[in-house]
Amino acid sequence: MKIIATLCSSFLILASSFATEQRPNIVFLLIDDLGYADCGFNGGKDIHTPSIDKLAAEGTVLESLYVQPVCSPTRSALMTGRYATHTGVYTIVRPHATWGLPLTERTLANALHDAGYATAITGKWHLGEFEPAYLPTARGFDHHYGHYFGMLDYFTHLRGQDLDWYRDGKQIKEEGYTTHLLSREACRIITEKDKTKPLFLYVPFNGVHTPLEVPDEYLKPYGELKGARQKLAGMLSAVDEAIGQIVAALDKTGQRENTLIIFSTDNGGPPPGSNTPLRAFKGSIYEGGVRGCAFANWPGHIPAGKRLKEPMHTVDWYPTLVKLAGGTLEQKTALDGKDVWPMLTQGAPSPHDAILCVQSPTVAALRMGDWKLVMNGGTTDSEGAPKAKGKKGKSMAAESGETLALYNLATDIGEKQNLATQEPERTSAMRARLAEFLKDAVTPGQMGHEATALIEQPKKKAK
Numbered sequence: 001m002k003i004i005a006t007l008c009s010s011f012l013i014l015a016s017s018f019a020t021e022q023r024p025n026i027v028f029l030l031i032d033d034l035g036y037a038d039c040g041f042n043g044g045k046d047i048h049t050p051s052i053d054k055l056a057a058e059g060t061v062l063e064s065l066y067v068q069p070v071c072s073p074t075r076s077a078l079m080t081g082r083y084a085t086h087t088g089v090y091t092i093v094r095p096h097a098t099w100g101l102p103l104t105e106r107t108l109a110n111a112l113h114d115a116g117y118a119t120a121i122t123g124k125w126h127l128g129e130f131e132p133a134y135l136p137t138a139r140g141f142d143h144h145y146g147h148y149f150g151m152l153d154y155f156t157h158l159r160g161q162d163l164d165w166y167r168d169g170k171q172i173k174e175e176g177y178t179t180h181l182l183s184r185e186a187c188r189i190i191t192e193k194d195k196t197k198p199l200f201l202y203v204p205f206n207g208v209h210t211p212l213e214v215p216d217e218y219l220k221p222y223g224e225l226k227g228a229r230q231k232l233a234g235m236l237s238a239v240d241e242a243i244g245q246i247v248a249a250l251d252k253t254g255q256r257e258n259t260l261i262i263f264s265t266d267n268g269g270p271p272p273g274s275n276t277p278l279r280a281f282k283g284s285i286y287e288g289g290v291r292g293c294a295f296a297n298w299p300g301h302i303p304a305g306k307r308l309k310e311p312m313h314t315v316d317w318y319p320t321l322v323k324l325a326g327g328t329l330e331q332k333t334a335l336d337g338k339d340v341w342p343m344l345t346q347g348a349p350s351p352h353d354a355i356l357c358v359q360s361p362t363v364a365a366l367r368m369g370d371w372k373l374v375m376n377g378g379t380t381d382s383e384g385a386p387k388a389k390g391k392k393g394k395s396m397a398a399e400s401g402e403t404l405a406l407y408n409l410a411t412d413i414g415e416k417q418n419l420a421t422q423e424p425e426r427t428s429a430m431r432a433r434l435a436e437f438l439k440d441a442v443t444p445g446q447m448g449h450e451a452t453a454l455i456e457q458p459k460k461k462a463k
Contacts, residue, residue, distance in 0.1 A: 035269025081318025100128015
């Protein structure tokens with residue numbers, strides 16, 4: 001009987017080990033304000049990104065991954081699998097703002113943690129910090145190291161007069177360039193990880209967001225570039241070096257073959273970043289604001305050397321990764337994201353019949369196949385041009401009411417030719433579909449304020 005018990009115990013250990021090996025580590029690299037065409041793999045010529053380009057070449061480039069126009073909304077979409085129309089996170093969560101990612105939302109970290117993953121974030125959270133319940137360590141992450149907001153000084157870690165650098169909710173003072181520190185922490189986590197658990201490591205770098213700061217040594221290879229572009233080049237080179245170190249840590253610890261690496265920007269790049277050949281920049285619902293520079297890499301599982309044109313959205317990572325991890329998608333909040341694993345690995349078509357890109361409930365775009373409808377896009381400051389003004393300084397869109405533009409991205413990726421009047425039936429059908437997406441849209445911050453009430457209510461009762 002003892003022999004049988006020992007054999008059964010050994011079998012269970014082996015089965016558990018096998019199950020762990022089959023479930024990949026997940027390393028999600030999110031680069032702040034990276035332009036669509038700043039990296040070599042996506043057409044960049046003047047900035048050296050060898051580590052990033054090697055990963056892209058050995059994986060599948062996602063040519064049509066949609067993100068949000070600005071930072072916090074993309075992070076919310078990633079963490080919840082839900083559009084901003086359902087979370088209320090349409091815009092940036094400012095320091096000390098009394099709202100954040102609603103507490104009613106289950107996060108990707110929650111779901112993966114429940115599935116048995118160790119979870120860690122090294123970098124920028126940007127989804128609320130005014131109450132402990134909004135911090136990453138209260139939203140499914142075992143560990144957080146880094147900052148809560150953007151725009152911090154890369155060397156002092158100050159945002160204005162406030163120190164924005166933390167370890168597990170406690171403010172700390174450290175010396176060092178933030179990109180270097182985040183890489184060092186990510187490598188430490190990889191090296192010291194619990195071997196009985198797969199790892200979800202979320203690395204949202206603050207590079208290459210302003211302020212444009214980098215050690216002088218990273219500027220030297222870019223003497224031919226001038227001003228802001230030279231600084232951006234140095235900053236991206238530092239991020240590329242950091243990613244190379246993270247991959248090396250996976251290799252050194254024997255985990256690389258069982259690690260899915262996802263690389264993405266959080267929104268289109270602002271100047272001096274390059275979004276060529278896309279229209280506009282960060283903050284816009286045109287392609288230059290919402291089409292991300294991205295790829296996925298998992299040796300032996302995701303095809304190498306492939307460029308995928310099928311559209312997907314950041315909300316899709318949530319159900320895709322949770323299913324891959326063996327977790328459950330049973331939850332109170334309905335998902336907008338779809339499982340894109342068959343698309344990534346087997347050449348299946350996009351599971352979406354339509355994808356929403358939204359800046360607010362009244363400024364939105366819809367992609368259906370090769371066609372894209374833009375509602376109230378206008379000419380925005382984010383395009384590097386002044387807004388068109390009408391009488392008494394009002395915008396042209398405000399004077400004429402709702403504006404619609406229709407583009408065929410297959411032939412006009414730069415969104416230069418508005419075909420709305422030439423395609424009235426298509427425009428009408430897509431407008432109706434967009435209306436379906438927006439009919440239950442919450443107002444900006446609405447869900448955040450409701451969540452605030454949830455944690456303030458007990459305080460009121462206690463008085």
